[in-house]
């Protein structure tokens with residue numbers, strides 16, 4: 001008989017716990033040693049080797065959540081991404097990525113790859129055909145992000161994996177936005193999954209961390225590079241991340257439920273002209289999102305009607321925080337036009353669908369009525385001040 005896999009919240013709570021054999025405490029002890037006895041161990045334990053007890057055990061939880069054989073924990077999401085790319089790409093190789101890529105990843109590619117002689121193609125779209133035309137004879141890797149930031153476009157994980165496999169290309173995916181609660185890319189043929197654990201895995205806006213989950217073979221290859229680059233996470237923070245992840249399932253499910261209700265609320269609101277959320281039937285890839293996600297996630301974007309100044313709206317909020325950070329238990333909003341896409345001209349922004357009226361909403365765990373009321377009072381406040389009849 002095959003063993004039934006553990007449920008989400010059981011994995012979050014228990015997988016990768018360290019037993020406190022000495023004192024029988026309820027939680028994992030924290031091991032801060034940077035030095036371990038060497039004469040009776042096969043591999044020297046050392047924090048930069050990703051093999052201290054806290055690192056090794058938390059990696060088991062992350063691997064279990066992503067349906068992977070193995071995992072590694074990093075000092076940031078960018079450490080995870082850069083080490084992953086550098087483990088598989090060499091001079092003369094080529095990578096295909098999306099225009100909607102996280103800004104830091106895009107900068108890493110544009111600034112560092114030319115120095116290393118690694119070629120790259122940014123595809124305009126997110127359809128399989130967009131990737132197909134970008135593939136060259138030296139393409140080694142396709143890296144995707146779904147749902148994308150900030151417009152929540154959905155990429156077909158399975159179709160991209162099938163295309164890549166047929167050409168011997170590896171597919172890596174940034175699963176930060178979906179989190180393992182809402183989707184498991186490895187089940188759809190994605191080879192390597194990475195996270196900015198700064199976001200949902202940490203979930204309280206107080207930890208900078210990253211993670212990679214994959215087969216043991218790929219993880220070994222990444223480990224070989226990572227031990228040289230030195231991007232591991234301090235054990236104090238590893239321990240904090242373990243504590244945070246016990247509630248990952250509970251948090252993200254509550255946030256997702258709120259996001260669904262707020263998407264519907266905003267969709268009907270007269271001051272809102274458009275809502276981007278994969279869980280709304282009007283979303284062009286609603287069917288695809290439904291087929292490859294467990295649920296639709298807790299990120300959404302919306303556009304205010306002309307006449308309501310988006311910046312004024314943000315200032316009028318009293319509960320929802322204007323903040324660059326996302327995925328914490330607290331709700332936050334940002335204006336992509338003055339943050340992530342500020343360096344583009346207005347025309348360039350419009351061309352990629354980022355209007356000055358667009359607001360990205362990272363939905364938290366607050367009572368949903370309070371969030372709705374905050375949005376309502378902010379709009380009412382602006383209307384009162386505004387001469388425009390909205």
Ligand SMILES: *Cc1c(COP(=O)(O)O)cnc(C)c1O
Nearest residue numbers: 076077078102174176196198209
């Ligand atoms: C924040 C983020 C990153 C980078 O992670 P850091 O922990 O800030 O280094 C990568 N990808 C996505 C989608 C992110 O949101």
